[in-house]
Amino acid sequence: MPGGNNQNKDNSGYKKDYQDYIEKTSPKSPLFKDMIMAFLFGGAICVIGQAFMNLYKDVLNMDAENAKIAVSVTMVFIGALLTGLDIYPKIAKYAGAGTIVPITGFANSVASPAMEFKREGLVLGMSAKMFVVAGPVLVYGITSSVVVGFIYWLYKILIGG
Amino acid sequence: MAVRLGNQTIKTEKPITISSTASIVGTKESEGPLSPYFDVHMEDAEWGxxxxxxxxxxxxREAAKLAVQKSxxxxxxxxxxxxxxxLNQCISSGxxxxxxxxxxxxxxxxxxTMIEGISLAAAIIDGGGADKALAVASSHFCTAERQYRNPLEYGGxxxxxxxxxxxxxxxxxLKCGMESGDGPYITHITTGKVxxxxxxxxxxxxxxMAPAACDTLLAHFADTGRKPEDYDLILTGDLGKVGREVLINLLETEDYDMRNNYNDTGCMMFDFDKQDVHAGGSGxxxxxxxxxxxxxxxxxxxxxNRVLIVGTGALLxxxxxxxxxxxxxxxxxxAISNEL
Structure with a gap:
């Protein structure tokens, strides 16, 4: 074995060799297949979203701004519902990033810890842990929109939009 | 009293008999190839x-009670x-x-932990500190997932x-003595290093974990003078498909041939073709x-008749x-043997 009985001596070389060996021999995720699946499932979710958009605009005669909000609400509802029914993770197993990236994935990442930590109570369990997965998305999403908004505001003042 | 062999091994001197065992598994394990050998098959993940x-x-608790009852x-x-x-603070056990x-x-x-427990139970019996001792360990997919990874319903x-x-x-x-005279007995304990x-x-x-398993096996062979072929079966805990191959290769470079009688319980618990468990079982x-x-x-x-079991753990x-x-x-x- 690399390093063998020399555990106490400097065996960083052996360790590096071992890490390279593990890196080389361990089976890898099928990247190409994963990307195709993510594209197909992610695309399908967007098509469904677009169908709702058309429904709300053309059939229910909503204006564009309201229709956009209604589509987001609908997709979040569907994501949370499918999470509750244990269907979303089953699709996600094949879809990968295709189900994580769209807004339904955000719903899943909030609904799943909410369900799981309910047993520790509604305050210290469900509501405290609800954003344990989605928290970083909110923190950096909101922070970056503030930064972008500030830059846009400066641009308008300086250049005069 | 126990005898120290080499750097890491204890040879038991009294006959330490494993008088009985009990096992309980969940639903996915009940669908696996080892299912007929388990005592209790739970019908769901909550069990009431x-x-x-x-x-x-x-x-x-039920495994402990059943093992005591069978003994x-x-x-x-x-x-x-x-x-x-x-689990954190070992709550299942406490x-x-x-x-x-x-x-x-x-x-x-x-x-x-199971092998650690059996090791300590055997050592304390051999030292005269106990006559009968119980070793118990458990894991649960759902409790482990939520502690180490993501919520179950998270789509990852x-x-x-x-x-x-x-x-x-x-x-x-485990008990001291051989009044029933039929074993199996714990003969050697090799304590591993991190x-x-x-x-x-x-x-x-x-x-x-494979380097730790390799280190302990090398110590066991060196301390006892035994070789892989002295055992009917050598089992590691949960190296899985990936770690098992790595261990075979690591020991091959030390001139130990593990290909004939070595397996890993992570590779035995599930049917790789029918059950979607990736590299195998763990816990x-x-x-x-x-x-x-x-x-x-x-x-x-x-x-x-002669088995070497190596429990493997990742201390993260x-x-x-x-x-x-x-x-x-x-x-x-x-090391467990039917003969003393």
């Missing part, structure tokens, strides 16, 4: 409890219990022992090297249930991984 943690605790003793006859699990009312030591050796993908935590518990009653070769991928536990319950179910029955039926926590630490491995070995 209102949380998975309570269920795991019940699994330990023909009562819990009053058991002098000491060594128990452990994967809460289970709350109702067993047997003097209790809680252990944490990650997935090597696993990597091919990821392993599936076994929902299972095992308990073994070995860390710097693997940081927490989804490749097999790769992280304290994997080696505990496989040993207490399959291996013990094979020993009793004399289909196996979510905190250590988030802080960028690598995954330290540990492996403890016990």
């Amino acid at each position: 409890e209102d949380s998975w943690e309570k269920c795991e605790s019940k699994m330990q 023909g003793y009562t819990s009053d006859d058991i002098d000491i219990i060594f128990a452990g699990d994967l 809460f289970s022992a709350r109702e067993l009312r047997i003097p209790f030591y809680g252990l944490y050796g990650a997935c090597s 993908q696993r990597t091919p090297t990821a392993q599936w935590t076994v929902t299972g518990a095992g308990a073994a009653v 070995v860390d070769f710097g693997i940081t991928d927490t989804n490749n536990m097999g790769g992280a 304290c319950g994997c080696v505990a249930a496989t040993f207490c179910g399959y291996v013990y029955k094979m020993l009793k039926e004399r289909k196996l 926590s979510p905190t250590s991984s988030f802080q960028g630490e690598s995954v330290p491995g540990i492996a403890h070995a016990i």
